[in-house]
Amino acid sequence: MCFCLKLCNFARQNETFYEIMEYDFRAIEKKWQEKWAKEGTYRVKEDASRPKYYVLNMFPYPSGAGLHVGHPLGYIASDIYARYKRQCGFNVLNPMGYDAYGLPAEQYAIQTGQHPAITTENNINRYREQLDKIGFSFDWDREVRTCEPGYYHWTQWAFQKMFNSFYCNKCQSAQPIEKLIEHFEQKGTEGLDVAQSEELEFTAAEWKAMDDKQKSDVLMNYRIAYQGETMVNWCAGLGTVLANDEVVEGVSVRGGFPVEQKKMRQWCLRVSAYAQRLLDGLDKIDWSDSIKETQRNWIGRSEGTEMQFHVKDSDIEFTIFTTRADTIFGVTFMVLAPESELVAQLTTPAQKKEVDAYVAAVKKRTERERIADRKVTGVFSGSYAINPLTGEDVPVWISDYVLAGYGTGAIMAVPAHDSRDYAFAKHFGLEIRPLIKGCDVSEESFDAKEGIMMNSPRPDQIREGGLNLNGLTVKEAIAATKKYVKENKLGRIKVNYRLRDAIFSRQRYWGEPFPVYYKNGIPTMIPEECLPLELPEISEYKPTETGEPPLGHAQNWAFDTKSKKVVSKSLIDNVTVFPLELNTMPGFAGSSAYYLRYMDPHNDKALVSKEADSYWKCVDLYLGGSEHATGHLIYSRFWNKFLKDLGVSEVEEPFSKLINQGMIQGRSNFVYRIKDTNTFVSFGLKDQYDTTPIHVDVNIVSADVLDVEAFKNWRPEYNNAEFILENGKYICGWAVEKMSKSMFNVVNPDVIIERYGADTLRMYEMFLGPLEQSKPWDTNGIDGCHRFIRKMWNLFTDKEGNLNISDDAPSKDELKSIHKLIKKVTEDIENFSYNTSVAAFMICVNELSALKCNKRVVLTDLVKLIAPFAPHIAEELWQALGNQTTVCDAQWPKFDESYLKEDSITYSISFNGKTRFTLDFPADATQQEIQDAVLANEKAQGYIDGKPIRKVIVVPRKIVNIVI
């Protein structure tokens, strides 16, 4: 039995006197966690007198499996930083919440009939329990849950604002839709420069002549949140559409169901309008290069030229997009995407049958098949286009290697200088015409943008005043062609982005309902004062028989415009009562602006108040996994930019610094069963037998040694298992795999905390390796961290275990040791290099132990330094030192360089890497003085081995190199 600091009824100098027994982390951690909660130690308020600092973790989706040891990695890292900043005098916001809407809860509901709200609530409680045991400095008063009406009120509100906005390209900002309507009423589409789905043209008179439905349809072309007939990723397995980032290699990220392309009417967000701002913003934020690169790829800006081609013997004209306008003289055919509307126009009657068959065949192929089987296919349309520069006829083909959704869905093919065109030309025997001097196109195309142009045009094609690229470099040629195309009105310079608009509806139940009703087919926003529109209760979570989303089961799901209330569907009369939208919003809706809500979580008048927003501004440090690079981190930036245009958010970029913590992988253990027996052979001997490796629960393995008895009891079939041991032990094999239940390699933080304490867990997770690196969890090394914590504890006690602190002045060595630590830990925290600071703590505690240091001054600094890492033991020791306040507010120690200075430094004078002699210099000797002294030294005398010294190099590590 042991107790930690046992309080004695006896005071000395106004301070509580403690009697220390043993380090009982269970009692200490429980005590402080309860006290922090009771006293609201981590509550934070806006405080203009102190600088703010906003630390944020990507909030978790509370899954049924609970936390494993990998989840808290980022939370611990950010908690250390938050606590450090607080000790440095910052007013630190460090909130936590739950991304509570999502597919797994709903899938579970479909299987079990349990309401997702209940399972979600249970999961959240479990998460909270686990999180509380780790000792985080979260301000739980600011907790948000995306599934709560008080929260999704503002998700719906933002959606309505997006619906009522369009994007003006000229002012690069979202504008109220009324402005656009005004423009239409005055000038129609004339002079319009706005983000749009397709280019429309109408006059003011035509606009005025439209009925409500037509006007609504036209406006949809411009709204930032709009309904569009778009190609979507339809996932039949999940019964919903998915965003591009939710689909990988033709299957859904969740569940791995096949995904097909389907045209459906869907809510979309015009993220593409913000493509340039999303790209530009990357230069202003402190994110890793790799994640910025990923976003740049995803945005996919490409600068090129759009050119018009006339169709021979027809007045049809079509536009292509190319980044290689310089290769116009090498065009030998054109290609249309099979889905392109031009296909119908350009197909000649003779070719119709063949083209129809091809288009039908392409349509049948899923995305997945296209990726898996990338053979060259295509069909001739029968038409010819006219090359605007040479006047040549070029055949127009149709092939699925051209995508309808990118550019104009039509290309000019230059097989000599594009590998895809090359493959197509080879397959169909089309001409390949090289344009760059010296390039060899007999085996493959020459795609590089380098070399000198030729045959552009060919001698027989040269015309007076025509474009001539011969002799120019490729880069010059691109510029020259652009200029020519522009001047001669053959087309225009165009920037294309690969970034597509986000599909914003899901045919699911467990998500935010759209605050939209349908007034005679026209989607209409419910009045702002009616928000939030609450998710109705339903009893069946599967889609309806008629294929409607699950909300189709809701009885009370109609909107009465008179009473402004949600009413029963039976009352729908399409006069005052209208049906409500049945789709719900996707997962990223709730997670796109949650960082703003934390600033002012209880505000029921606004998403965030002006005061709160202008105090906290943006997240200073954001931590989360890099898997959100193309999802959440794009949507969130988009959402924030929109809110900035609205004047709600003050800053352009929501997350100024981003750290992507690595994944903690599992370290699986294996036992080796000899085939067709129940005998298991130890790792070192397994090669002598024919064995099958079997995953074994890592919780019955310690340092790769199997607990044989526990193994027998693990599963009935192993009850009578036999073992072939080596040195009396059964050694398991191991491998690094994803941490998952099926591999029996999940390590639960609760188990670690029960055994070693939260402080040890925190230290160990940081010690494991660099924060941003993925690494396997290996419980084996944790003893070292636990030993360190105990050693540190022992610094404060004597042999009997009593508190033993001296008020004597510390020795030089003691001060040197602690100041070395102050320097190192401060630098390391700023650089998020926590693993090396843990090492520094170990060194310092070892040094102080060796010095038997018990000086109050030194130990006080030590406690302050360890506080962010191991807050429980720090708080306990802080009180033991007689402090009344919490260690969280203990001022971060100041580093004093003078303690590290030595009186004199011994330099090794070396030549060719070997020490010849040594010299002592005062610590503050200049380089020049050292050089002069070396040259003047009797052993050197300006010569080494009889040769004159040319150069003396002083390096700051007590070495002088001599060069001859």
Place this chain on the structure above:
RNA sequence: GCUCGAAUGGUGGAAUGGUAGACACGAGGGACUUAAAAUCCCUUGGCCUUUAUCGGCUGUGCGGGUUCGAGUCCCGCUUCGAGCACCA
């Protein structure tokens, strides 16, 4: 295919261009103990030399280069990981 990143002992990993392998695990040896656990101390990249000390050589994926000096910088490869991918 394009882009980005990485490669260091038995393991995880340290090293502003300056004594490579900090710190920890594991392993080996020792102390304490009836014994075990716990704790503490010593050794621990490889090779050679030596009774031991002292010492020497070699060594950061491979090949070059810059430098008095390269794990670090430059050029060319190899392997692994990540992102994008018929994006014209």
